[in-house]
Amino acid sequence: MANRLIIQPLKITNVRTGRESFVVKLCVGDGNTLDWIDFEEIPDDDIQILRELIQYNDEDIDDFIKLIKDHQDVTIGDKRYTWEQIKDVFDGDECVQWRFGVEEESD
16 A cells, blocks of 8 residues: 555644744654645635646645646645545646646536
């Protein structure tokens, strides 16, 4: 079985200053962290988190997004999403289609 792709939204508190920050951790498998991405706020909607990640112009994030397309599923937080549930995030934006090789389905 292929490694799971995980997008984990987190709130981190600095124990010394009490300062809170919001990050999204990208993981492959059960512990291989690929990247940490700072967010001003974490959206309540998992799919919105995916949309915001796609808008980043970062090679590591692009590679992770391509893995999602190849595996056709992703876990965001504690919920697994199939390609049918997330494919619309990749549709309709020519930049996304070009960057991640998503082709429109023909009728």
